[in-house]
Amino acid sequence: MRIVELEAFEVAVPFRGPIVSAFGISYPARIRTFVRLTTENGITGIGEAGPSATHPYVRGSMPARFERDVRPAVLGESPIDHAWLARKLYHGPDAVAIELACWDIVGKALDVPLYRLWGGRGHVARVPLSAYAFFRLPNASGEGEVDLAGMAEHCVALRAASGFRTVKVKLGAHPPCDEIEVVRAVREALGPGTALRIDPNGSWSVATAVRALHRLRDLDLEYVEEPIRSAGTGDNAVDTAGLRRVRSAGSVPIAADHCYRLDLLAQIVRDDAADVVLVDVFGCGGPARALHYARTAATFGLGTAMHSGTELGVGQLAKIHLQAALGEEMRHASDAMYFEYVDDVLAGGPLRVVDGDMAVPQAPGLGAELDDAALARWELTDARKRDLDAYWGDLKGEIGTSYPSLDHLVRHY
């Protein structure tokens, strides 16, 4: 069963409104590259790759990489050998896309959904997701804004629309004193029956985190994610001393994020620095490594939750299968930025949440195909890239005038 064809599709799917976080103002669309592998016996598998959301991107560079570097490494190989292929590809973002597509093929060859291939214990019908509430700027149509005053209402609306039993609020966009009041307002609006987690996006100092969590101590927070961040990107180091200080100062559980490397996980375990770690299918380097990361964390008594950063539908499906395979080893509902996008590229349209859960596909492999019409609709053409860049430039120019509260955000991604 050898791979005989590789196709790559570069798309940009718009956000409902540009997101504001500690990283700055998001690019107004999510750029992703989807791949489709075909085997000699006609089985296809699909995958998804970056680029990174926080670095400048030149249109066409990911597809060119797939054509130039990945194609010769992959063609003629068996999809079973995804671990070997990932090594050949230096475990880059392209390797994750290839691994996903390989697993999809293997699942189809065996006629089983991936969560069962990944060690799921029996039939799993659905897995719980968390609502993910972001501060947003208005989009090009002037809609979708979520500001300090509107966040509580936004959270209630998200819950009402899809029945989420967990709500996550992304902070780090406004001064901590303002955001603390917002969290209080969100809890008041949601009432006590909904799990509430917050994510300052690494924007707090240790001292700020201790003070903030003291003020939030009676809100029964599920956890605070990445209250502080190491110098640098956070993916390369973790300040376990700081996390431990924050953790020991109060009663709010601490979730570490952007620690997807196993050595960082080991450091968290050794230093008792967190209660929960976030697992990212791309950040961990593919689904097999994400499974290992999550199971290792569970072995040491850490809770886990699926992180959401950059993925569209294929990545979201991989997360669902991972969550279903992990079962009770993964204690927390999954994050999903997915609902911030206006569309997806899966056949059958975007995935849905019902009563706070997403259905686990029972079809073989990932359980979905790419929709050629959607790929064409959202193709990152030269014209679209120029429009998006221009709109983003305008947005960034307005910071400090139209959005003075965001003036402290010196970085824009």
Add this chain to the structure above:
Amino acid sequence: MRIVELEAFEVAVPFRGPIVSAFGISYPARIRTFVRLTTENGITGIGEAGPSATHPYVRGSMPARFERDVRPAVLGESPIDHAWLARKLYHGPDAVAIELACWDIVGKALDVPLYRLWGGRGHVARVPLSAYAFFRLPNASGEGEVDLAGMAEHCVALRAASGFRTVKVKLGAHPPCDEIEVVRAVREALGPGTALRIDPNGSWSVATAVRALHRLRDLDLEYVEEPIRSAGTGDNAVDTAGLRRVRSAGSVPIAADHCYRLDLLAQIVRDDAADVVLVDVFGCGGPARALHYARTAATFGLGTAMHSGTELGVGQLAKIHLQAALGEEMRHASDAMYFEYVDDVLAGGPLRVVDGDMAVPQAPGLGAELDDAALARWELTDARKRDLDAYWGDLKGEIGTSYPSLDHLVRHY
């Protein structure tokens, strides 16, 4: 692809000579139960199960368990759902046999050897094994004895016969002062070019271990395995404080064994109690759990080696595939009691070691089938069981008269 048939075969394959360890004198043959599953599309998979080597065994009890408890749990299920089946079977030794057979089927269905399915990175032709030298009593023909005076020569002979680059000596059968001199003689006989590991089988106290390793400090030992053992069986608890004391007192690396549960591994990591942990495909609860155990250990910088306890050919094949899949995540050569048996039940005869390595099967699945003639030859008939029991009874009766140095061994298994 549903399982439609389950067969179980109970065999007893004789030792070359009864082994002496800290557990006492081994039963003169290894009793194992092999299973063969067949799917509706005619694919077969083979597995292997206990009984335990250290508990009295009633002939036929394992096959009866497969017939009564396992058959209804397994028939009609898919071999993909091994994790679910293992849970249904309470993760007992029968569950490991079923999981092995399921993986064998899945590998055959995908036409790949298991090590590639388990995340091996590319083609692996062979994996290194360690010679395993035991003190032995003479067998019924009066041959095969290995006593204190003969151990060094025995080690050299094992190396010469198969090209082993690593030699392991099982201790715990004689007083520590005598065995320390034996280890010195073994190192002298082997010379410096061969890795040498020792295994006191948990028989030393902390104080004895510290003294013994001080005396052995210049022999460049690869590691000392299980120098001490917790009260009880050792599978239920690990004395990490004691191991840490032994480890910090000298320079000989410490390998922890009989700690196959993940919570015991976590305790070893947290307490910095070992340099290496042994991984047992049966003790860990099947190959998937053994993989997770080994990869988790590697994540925390622990070396790993495949333990050998009770397995015949199917278990040995599973170990080979695991070792090949783990690659450099598993730093040490595998133990194999396998060569202590006079035969095996695999078609094509016993597995071989050439230049210290065992070839990794490249055929789909485990890469071997059961040999019906061998199953018949070694079937544990009522007559054979009576003969083995009688011979073992005689052996135990002679302890203290013919083998006075073994008189301290109050337990016999």
